[in-house]
Amino acid sequence: MVVRTRDRIALTARELFNLEGEQNVAMVDIAMAMDISPGNLYYHYRGKEQLIPALVDLFEREIEQLLHAPLDNLDSLGDHWSYLYLLLEAIHNNRFIYNNLTDISQRDKSLARRFARTLALKRKTVGALCTKLSKQGHITLDAPSRDNLLDTLVLTLTYWLNYAALQYPNEDLSIRLHRGVYRLATLLAPYMNDRQAFAEHCRLLYQSQLPIKPTGAIAPA
Amino acid sequence: MVVRTRDRIALTARELFNLEGEQNVAMVDIAMAMDISPGNLYYHYRGKEQLIPALVDLFEREIEQLLHAPLDNLDSLGDHWSYLYLLLEAIHNNRFIYNNLTDISQRDKSLARRFARTLALKRKTVGALCTKLSKQGHITLDAPSRDNLLDTLVLTLTYWLNYAALQYPNEDLSIRLHRGVYRLATLLAPYMNDRQAFAEHCRLLYQSQLPIKPTGAIAPA
Numbered sequence: 443m444v445v446r447t448r449d450r451i452a453l454t455a456r457e458l459f460n461l462e463g464e465q466n467v468a469m470v471d472i473a474m475a476m477d478i479s480p481g482n483l484y485y486h487y488r489g490k491e492q493l494i495p496a497l498v499d500l501f502e503r504e505i506e507q508l509l510h511a512p513l514d515n516l517d518s519l520g521d522h523w524s525y526l527y528l529l530l531e532a533i534h535n536n537r538f539i540y541n542n543l544t545d546i547s548q549r550d551k552s553l554a555r556r557f558a559r560t561l562a563l564k565r566k567t568v569g570a571l572c573t574k575l576s577k578q579g580h581i582t583l584d585a586p587s588r589d590n591l592l593d594t595l596v597l598t599l600t601y602w603l604n605y606a607a608l609q610y611p612n613e614d615l616s617i618r619l620h621r622g623v624y625r626l627a628t629l630l631a632p633y634m635n636d637r638q639a640f641a642e643h644c645r646l647l648y649q650s651q652l653p654i655k656p657t658g659a660i661a662p663a
Numbered sequence: 664m665v666v667r668t669r670d671r672i673a674l675t676a677r678e679l680f681n682l683e684g685e686q687n688v689a690m691v692d693i694a695m696a697m698d699i700s701p702g703n704l705y706y707h708y709r710g711k712e713q714l715i716p717a718l719v720d721l722f723e724r725e726i727e728q729l730l731h732a733p734l735d736n737l738d739s740l741g742d743h744w745s746y747l748y749l750l751l752e753a754i755h756n757n758r759f760i761y762n763n764l765t766d767i768s769q770r771d772k773s774l775a776r777r778f779a780r781t782l783a784l785k786r787k788t789v790g791a792l793c794t795k796l797s798k799q800g801h802i803t804l805d806a807p808s809r810d811n812l813l814d815t816l817v818l819t820l821t822y823w824l825n826y827a828a829l830q831y832p833n834e835d836l837s838i839r840l841h842r843g844v845y846r847l848a849t850l851l852a853p854y855m856n857d858r859q860a861f862a863e864h865c866r867l868l869y870q871s872q873l874p875i876k877p878t879g880a881i882a883p884a
Binding site for chain 2 (some may be wrong): 462463464465466537541542543544545547548549554556557558561588589591593594596597598600602604605607608609611625628629630631633641
């Protein structure tokens with residue numbers, strides 16, 4: 443498949459923004475990284491104010507593909523686990539957006555509205571996951587608890603990677619993502635029907651899916 | 664009291680960074696807002712790379728004054744409520760730092776270490792609050808639940824204002840702060856000894872402290 447220059451620019455810019463921070467990367471850095479002329483770059487994107495909305499398009503395509511996916515196939519707790527892992531991974535791949543949500547929103551109000559829309563969509567999907575877990579007999583939720591739980595789940599999903607990066611800057615990525623899923627799972631703990639069994643199941647899932655053994659410092663309690 | 668130019672610069676810069684986003688404000692904007700010459704500004708701070716660590720100093724002084732405060736006086740739930748409100752307010756007053764934690768950390772590793780230290784201090788203080796609430800007979804926490812709860816409380820405390828700003832950009836500040844305290848309180852719900860009474864107490868505290876009545880859309884469930 444031939445990747446068009448326009449798309450190659452977007453992917454390169456995203457990678458540089460993710461690695462070095464959006465405000466530490468200039469348009470000319472992107473041209474240099476791609477070995478194209480600044481003129482060619484500007485032919486596709488007139489500046490960051492055109493590039494960033496294009497990257498938000500890309501992010502929305504990636505995350506909405508997950509958020510709109512049918513959840514019918516999520517049978518086991520392991521399936522739920524993998525699904526949340528993929529969501530966190532999509533956020534990681536677009537993390538410069540999450541690192542700059544407020545600044546980007548301040549510069550471009552239409553992007554602020556799109557971020558609020560994605561947040562609402564996350565809440566809807568996480569709600570559907572909770573409904574499924576209830577129907578599968580894992581958890582019991584009354585309406586006010588459900589409302590509070592969904593807010594906490596969405597806040598955690600949204601800011602987990604930022605928080606973890608502050609806590610342990612050099613953590614292995616896969617551990618960071620699995621630790622995020624584990625954190626989300628523990629938020630359900632108070633609502634589990636068989637708390638002991640569910641907690642044990644989550645702990646085993648966490649340990650089995652890690653590529654390397656976590657050290658004491660980063661293993662969840 | 665005479666405020667020194669150096670301190671006036673810091674306070675003006677913080678205000679501009681908070682309102683417009685750090686990366687949208689140049690040194691010359693700060694000089695213009697203060698009606699001083701760029702030369703005078705540069706005499707005090709050579710650039711943002713000197714100014715930002717000074718603002719982190721200011722932030723740390725403000726938040727540590729709260730985090731190190733003796734908690735002995737927190738007798739009623741209302742006292743706990745006010746304390747958490749003050750913590751959120753301190754974060755609000757320094758919100759440009761929270762909006763750019765990752766970018767600032769990427770530019771200056773020594774600041775990244777200081778942010779991690781503040782995070783650990785928050786966790787310690789929130790832990791002391793939970794111990795106090797346990798001793799006062801409000802909640803019961805076993806060790807693993809406590810560990811998970813503290814992480815969730817610190818994550819929520821750290822990112823609540825960013826999350827709320829995404830959700831409701833035009834929300835009244837006092838409502839946003841009280842809604843944050845309410846959100847933190849609801850995280851304790853599963854561990855309350857008398858869940859009904861505690862929940863009702865928190866709901867009343869929330870409603871009584873609001874300067875204006877919240878609309879349906881932003882009132883917590």
